[in-house]
Amino acid sequence: MNPLTKRSENYSKWYNEIVVRSGLAEFSGVRGFMILKPYGYSLWDRMKTILDKMLKLTGHQNVYFPLLIPKSLFSKEKEHTKIFSEGCAVITHSRLIKKNKNQEELIVDPDSKLQEELVIRPTSESIIWKTYKRWIQSYRDLPILFNQWGNALRWEMRTRLFLRTTEFLWQEGHTAHSTEKEAIEETIKILNIYTNFSEKFMAIPVLQGIKPYMDKFSGSEKTYCIEALMQDGKALQMGTSHFLGQNFSKAFDVTFTNFNGKKEYVWSTSWGVSTRLIGGLIMSHSDDKGLILPPKIAPIQVVIIPICYKKQHPPTSIHEISIKILNFLEEKGIRVKYDDKTIWTPGWKFHEYEMKGIPIRISIGKNEIQNEKVEIFRRDTCEKIYIPWINLKNSIPKLLDEIQKNIYKKAVQRTQKLILKSDHYNDFKHKINHSGGFIFAHWDGTKNTGKKIQEETEATIRCIPISNEKEKGKCIYSGKPSLQRVIFSKSY
C-alpha cells in the first residue's frame, strides 16, 4: 500500500486520503452526500453515547420531530429565512411514474404536485416552535429541555468529508424557559458541556466565544461557540449554542401564564454539534501514518495481533494466551479486538491498525510466549514497550489514561504556540499567512471591516472571547477605537 501524502506536502490531500484509507467515510454517488462506513459510524456512535449521557444528566430528554417542514413555517421568524439563501432540498411532488409502459425510465408525475412545498429540515426551530405552542400554556409546562438526534440537510456547493456535507448527522437541542436569565444560563450550560466533551473526551482544547453580530445564527440573539485550532493553523467551529431570546416564541405566538397569572412570551435556546466534529478530531491528532484516536472515544481501544505466517492459524499457545488477554481486558470494560484473520499478514495488520488509530496494539509471538511478556505499541508516541503478562490487567487501563492525557497535552501545546497577538495589519497578514493560529486583534466592530479583512487575508472573526477582557486599542484595519480584542483566523 502506498503511504499517505505527507501533511507537510499537502494538508488537504492528506486529510481526504486519511478519511478514506482509515475506513471512516467516503463520498457517495450523490453529490455532497457522504457514506459513513462501519468504522466511521461506530466512532460517531461512541461520541453520541457519551454526549447523550451528559445531556441526560443535565435533565434533557430526546424527542423526534418530522423531517419535512412546510415552506410557510420558515418565513414566520423574519431572520430565519436566511438559512435558505445557501440552499435546501425542496419537495414539490409525491410520485414518480414510468415514462411509458414499456420503458423503465421514471418521470415526475405532474398530477402529484403538492399544495404546499415541503423542505427537508436544515434545522428544526420552526416545526418545533409550531408544536411548542400546543404544549406550552402555563409556567408548569416549563422548562422544556428537548434534544433530537437525527439528520439534517443544507445544500452546499463545496463539500468536504465530515467538514461540510449536504446531509449531516447531528443533535439539535431546543429548550423553552420562563425567564431570560434561565435561558441564558441554559445557553452557557450547553456551551460548557460541549467544551467538556471536546476537551475531556475528544482531547481537543477549545476557546469559548460569541460570534460577531453578523455571523450569529439567523433568528438568534446571541450565538456562543467553541473554536478549535487544527494542525495547519486553521480554526474549526466545533459547536454552537444559541440564545434565541423571544424571537421564536413571538414568531409562533407561544405564551405562558406565569406564577402571577400574567401572560408572557417564552424564552428559548437551541444548540448543536454534528459529524463535523470527526473532521476536527482527525485534524487535531493524526499523523502521516494515519489516525490517532483518544482512548475515551476510540471504538476499539486495544487490538491483539497473533504473530504467525500468512494464511496459517496461530499456534495454540499464542491463540490461547490471546483469548485470555482479550477476556480479562473486556472484563475491565476495555473495548478490545482480537484479529486472527488468516488472509492478512501481521505486517499488513500492523499497518492497518496504525492507519485506524487504535491506541494500543498488543502483539504476541513465539518470543512473547517464551518470555511471558507481550509487545505493546503505543499509537500516540509510536513507542514499543514490553509488559509481563501478569501486569497487563493493571498496566493497560493506566496506559490508556496516559495516552488520553498525552494526546490532549500535545494538542494544548500545539494550540498555545499559535495563540498570538497582533497590533499592526502587516504583522497580522504575515502571521495569518505564515503560522496561522488564533490571532487576538482589535476590530472596530463593523461588518464592513470584517469583510475587507476577509477579502484581503481569508481570515474571519472566529469569535469575541467569552472572558470578555477589556483593553483599549485601535482596529488593525481602520485604526478606529476598540475596547477589546477579538479572535481572527482562517477557518474550515
Add this chain to the structure above:
Amino acid sequence: MNPLTKRSENYSKWYNEIVVRSGLAEFSGVRGFMILKPYGYSLWDRMKTILDKMLKLTGHQNVYFPLLIPKSLFSKEKEHTKIFSEGCAVITHSRLIKKNKNQEELIVDPDSKLQEELVIRPTSESIIWKTYKRWIQSYRDLPILFNQWGNALRWEMRTRLFLRTTEFLWQEGHTAHSTEKEAIEETIKILNIYTNFSEKFMAIPVLQGIKPYMDKFSGSEKTYCIEALMQDGKALQMGTSHFLGQNFSKAFDVTFTNFNGKKEYVWSTSWGVSTRLIGGLIMSHSDDKGLILPPKIAPIQVVIIPICYKKQHPPTSIHEISIKILNFLEEKGIRVKYDDKTIWTPGWKFHEYEMKGIPIRISIGKNEIQNEKVEIFRRDTCEKIYIPWINLKNSIPKLLDEIQKNIYKKAVQRTQKLILKSDHYNDFKHKINHSGGFIFAHWDGTKNTGKKIQEETEATIRCIPISNEKEKGKCIYSGKPSLQRVIFSKSY
C-alpha cells in the same frame, strides 16, 4: 381527566387516545408525520439498544448511507420501481427565495431546478447496491453484513400513529454473500432474531411465514415475515426479511471473483423493523386504563411515589426511605423513577403511571413507614401487595421477571384461542367477521382468488406458514385443489 374510550366500544378510538394520553406520540402539523415525544422516543431507544446488540452479536455492523437517492437508480431493478406506485417525496429544486423584497413569503427559486430529481429513501437497496459495486471485487470482501438505523419515507394516504406514518424510523439491513445458501441462511437467521426480539422482549408471540408471491417485497425472490395477532383479532406484520437472490447484484452489475478465480454475481438479503412495532406493542398488552409495558423494554420499570398532601414535600422519613429504595434498585440495574413533584397529588400520579404502563409502582406513606413495608402495585394484574423493606432487593427483580412472563403468557393464550381452521367459505366469513384471528385455510395459489376474498371479507393472506406442513385440500373460494393451508386475517 376523562377515562379512555373502552376497547370494547371503539378499539380504533381507544388506540388513538392511548398513544396521545400516555405521552408516546402525536401527529404534527405536517400531514402523516408523527412527533415522537420523550416517552415514545425512550421506548424506541430501548428497543433499538436491545435489537442492535442482537445484530452485533451475529456479526452485523452499522453504517449510514445518503438520505436522497437519484431517480435513475430506482429503475435499475425492474420490479423495485413498484415501491413508488404508492408515492414518495421528490426533490426538484434546491432553493427558496423571497417572493418580493418587502414580503417574507417564500417561493421556489426556478433557477435552482436540479438536473436530476432526487427522492427521499423509501428503502435503501438501490443506493447501497450502487456502492457495493465499488466495494466488492473478491470473495475476500464477502460477506458484507451491514445495518442502518435511520428514517425513511413512503407517501401514505391514510395514516395512523406508529402503524402507518409517512416518515418512519427503522433499521434496514443489507447483506451480500458469495453463495445462495449463505444468503438464505442469513434471511432465516434474521427472521429468528426478529422472532426472539418480539417474543422474549416485547412479549408478543408471532407466527413465521412467507408472503404469497404477489405480496413479496418488490425486487425480492422471497419475503419472510413475522405476524402477530392484536387484541381485536386483526393481524400486524411485525417485520420482514427478504431473500433478494441475485436481483440487485444483476441490476447493479455487482460480481465477485470466487475462490477458483471465476466471476459470479453476488447473493443478497435485506430486512427491517420500524417504529410500527410500538403500535403492535400497544395493541398486544394494553387495557382500558392505559399502556401495559413488558419490563424488559419499559423505559421506567419501577416508579416510587411518596404519599403526601398536594404541594407539600414528603416528610423526611418518607423521602429518605424512598431515596434508599431508589438507590439500591438502581444498583441492581433496574430503571427507577422517584416522583416527588409537588404540583400533582399522589392520586393524579397513580393514574398517570398506570396510563404510561410502568410495570411496578411502589408507594410509601405514613403506614408504610410504621410497618416497614411498602405497597406494590403490579400494572399487569392491577393487584396490590405489601412487601417488607428488607425483602425488596430480592423481590423486585423477581417480580419484574414474573410480570414479563405473565404478559407474554396472556398474549400467547389470547393468540392461541384465535388460531382457527376453516374449510368452508361461509364458516370462514363468519370467523373473519366475528372472532377475527389467524384462519388457516386452503387457497388455490392464484392472485385473483386472493383479491376476491379480500374484496368480500377484507381478509388477506398474511403468509404461508414457514413450517410448510403439507395437507391436501380444496380452496375455500374456488374449490380448486391445494396442497397446504395458508393464514388469512384482517390486518393493520
